[in-house]
Amino acid sequence: MSIRTREWLRGFLHLGARAEKDSIPTRDIDRQEDTVIRALNMLDDRPGIVLADEVGMGKTYEALGIAAATRHANRRSRIVVITPGPDLNIKWSSEFPRFREMYDFGDDAVPVSSLAEFVQKVRDHSVVVAPVTMFQSGRGTGDQTYLLSLYFYWKQLHGNTANAIMARFRGGDHARIDVCREKFLDVFALCEFEDQLAAAFRRGNSDGAAGLDDLYEASGIDAFENQKAVERALYRARFVLTGKLMPMIDLLIVDEAHKLKNPGSLRTEAMTRVFRKRFRKTIFLTATPFQLDVTELQQVFSLFAEAAGAPKDLMSQVEDLLIAVKDYQAQYEAFQRTWSSLDPAVAAEFCSLYDNEPAALDAVQVPSLQLVARQVAALKTLKTEAIEPGFRKWMIRSLREDKRSYRRHVRKEIRASGAGAFPFLIYERFIAELFRQRRQTHKAAVEINMVSSYAAARQGSILSTDEDIPVEAEAYRRLLREVLGDIESGPHDHPKVSYSVADALDAADRGEKSLIFCSRVATLEQLRRELDAAWESRILERWRRVYRGADATDIFDTREDRDKRQRGRHSLLQSRFHRPQDALYLALREFHLCTATSSSDWALVRLPDIVEEANRILGGLRLGKTSAERLDYRVAKRCVEQAAARLGATAGAISPAEKQRVDELLDVDYTGLGLDALNDDAEHDAIGTESPQWHITDRTAETVLGRQGSLWGRQAELLSALPAKLHVKVVEQLARYLTxxxxxxxxxxxxxxxxxxxxxxxxxxxxxxxxxxRFWKSKAGRPWAERIEAFLRYFLERDPHQQSEILDGPIRTGDFARHTREGESRERLREAFNTPLYPMILIANEVMQEGLDLHKHCRRVVHHDLVWNPAQVEQRIGRIDRLGSLTSRLRKNDGTVTLDVLYPVIRGTIDERLFRTVKTREKWLEFLLGAPPNFSEYSFTDQEPPPLPEKLSADLAVDLGPRYGSQVLHGQERNSRRSSRPGDSTNLSVR
Incomplete structure (x- = not known):
């Protein structure tokens, strides 16, 4: 067997193929290659591994790299990707074509959505992408009646017994099915799986839910009155039969694997049953292998145990690791308490000794120093002998080594004072009274409503329904409803909503986007409304720099009634920029002689000839009534451009490289339909039956020829990469967007x-x-030109479908803020937010927490509603902290740029408990998975603990990266721990 190296890997896999295009540093490509190599080495000896890189570091491409190596070793290998749901299924399916530059899987990677489709496709295709939600089908009575009838067939239950069972099933409304005629999953005939029915209906020595036969043998027909137990047994049968119909899978990739932490969930049971002994190797992808407690890892490893050829003692190995982790956590907590209470002078002495004379610690006489030294020695021993090797055996995790330097976590304490504190005080008394009366309140969830927004509080079930409650509590409910009703119709603002709105608007004024996470739908909607209203006020302030003292009715349109509109200054000026009879129409349009050719200067020298030719072209046109009667700058521009192109081509002023674009200007339809030759809304009145009653003068021709320094002249190279129809549409919609x-x-x-x-x-x-x-070069105009350029660069990287969604979405609507809505595509929101243009603010719920890249032009995330789970917090931040992010691009030129994470916390409310709890849990997620200890970051007292010795922080950090120290782990560590398990037919090693 050859040792795997980067050179070997690059012989068939090119992970750096898109590095420049996606702004991925070379060091990250090297790290990803090392991860693929180490994963392959680990999989030689283990049934599965966890790829646990921090969010946004490229786990998807690392997994695809391992899949590529699997395919390289065996061209007939079968690979299955299990995704969390339909949205991420689409995302993974789209990654295979994008990955083609790095490794070509061909056209055999197929997405599926249903269980029946999955079983069919996995038999016929080498790569299948499927959502784990496909296992949640089968709740219908038809599917369940079929399986129950199948049990009767296998058990040979007929007549009265079968009828009695059917009478107890779902109210007796369903009849038996002829399983010899009907098919399992509507696809598979009985003969294909009849020999597997015993395994489907009897639990035997396996774990999990009882089978139908177990229920029947234990309680007879009465067992079928237990609807829940029967449904679990039916699901069990469905999953077992599905697994038996599947071929062996060589590599199973499970994305967002932490979602399988609950052993009692349907999706976890499905994964266990369906894939039991049906896969050889597996990769679990998750940035958060455990979320609330490290014991959640036990479920992850239990799925590894289902691999064909998995070691029998796998779970006992895991149990030993988790016992060591518990011990480590206890010792770490004791050390943290000791260190945090240490006298600063004693702490400084320990730091000096540890960093410079560690041997001297053995001789110290100060009791507190002796205690710290013993605790540190015990921690280091446990970490070195149990924790690090235990995790390294199963997991690879790369960290953003510098994230603590560029991530700026800001806890913003908000005081509900004066009248603003009144609703919170009443709310607390109301909940306390219910709690005293022993009424179920789900206290934490109810309190979170109040700190989220008044709208969320009003819509919470405890206030929105008329459920009977004790009379003592009812008085508080009536008062609270009255107060919240007054707030809804009055000027009183919710303190956190006010903060989030003002913060996001301040950022938008600076040209910064904000991603705000909420967990309450009512808050999403309220934030969107208040942001739009407040932004309009800020826009008005900008207009007042021009028209001092103007009010909203001066600047913006108003309506006296449904039919009558009073136009403001904005609307009147806006229409001039798009009315062809006004010279301002030219301000935001493309001058094609400047962008398509280098002949605009040549044309100005020969202006008289061009004017003559342009008028000749104009004379042959037939226009709409308005365009014929009044000078139409759109038509005049096209006539002059065509005249200049025609004379320039005759005079040899057009270079061969410019010929294609010039031919487009010379097209017979150009003067009437423009560059895209489409008779759309932009050509209103440009084609008709009227002869033009005006002429093109020298001054008009000089104006429409354009000048160097126009907006689009700067973008000529980018625009030239677009097809003509799309080119025209982009320019026109951006021109309208700006106004x-x-x-x-x-x-x-x-x-x-x-x-x-x-x-x-x-x-x-x-x-x-x-x-x-001059404006485009000015301090005020340059940012606008830069945003348009950044938009075009991003737009060119999108596929046609994404480009269409961008143009038909945010560029057409110009929404300043967007929020997630039921039924709206996550991908459309992503494309909208990832451009440098509007929307400037995305208010998102948990649907947007995972699997979406929102990092292209945003470096601010606001946890308006905090969650208990630190993994969810990290997933939120990971939407904008990814490879190729805005933060990383800006930091190349300015090392002070930060990624800002904001936590607005209302003082004296559940917000404070939420913040403390999630930060404490985050400490273990971070520390056990590689981050160095940081007592000050997770301290909630006013007095900050002394800093740890730098060397100790490094010594206690758990290294789970693909490299160990300076050593690249190709075969060395693997060979030292190799088990001699024969018969593994999916060895991924080099041959």
Missing amino acids: YKQVPFLADLLASAKAAGISVDPVESSALLEFMP
């Missing part, structure tokens, strides 16, 4: 023009048009 009411571009433009001495009351078209090239 939307909620986009402050026009206000910034006028303020800049006013500062330059240009009249803005009224706005004179030619003067503002003349100013535009």
